[in-house]
Amino acid sequence: KGFPAIRPELDLVEQEDQFTHDMSLETELDPETNLNVFRVNPNFAEDEKAYENLKKSIL
Secondary structure, three states: OOOOOOOHHHOOOOHHHOOOOOOOOOOOOOOOHHHOOOOOOOOHHHHHHHHHHHHHHHO
16 A cells, blocks of 8 residues: 555546557567657757746746
């Protein structure tokens, strides 16, 4: 009881909105390795500042 599987403050999705991804061990999957690429953003600092300003305007 001291170590719950999901802490209550992190249990944000209602039970009826949850779904399980069913997969077979024999199914051939596409790992989409072309998506596993990191590209450096040359405008990172400006983008972060713009994001912070947007966050402040929303909140």
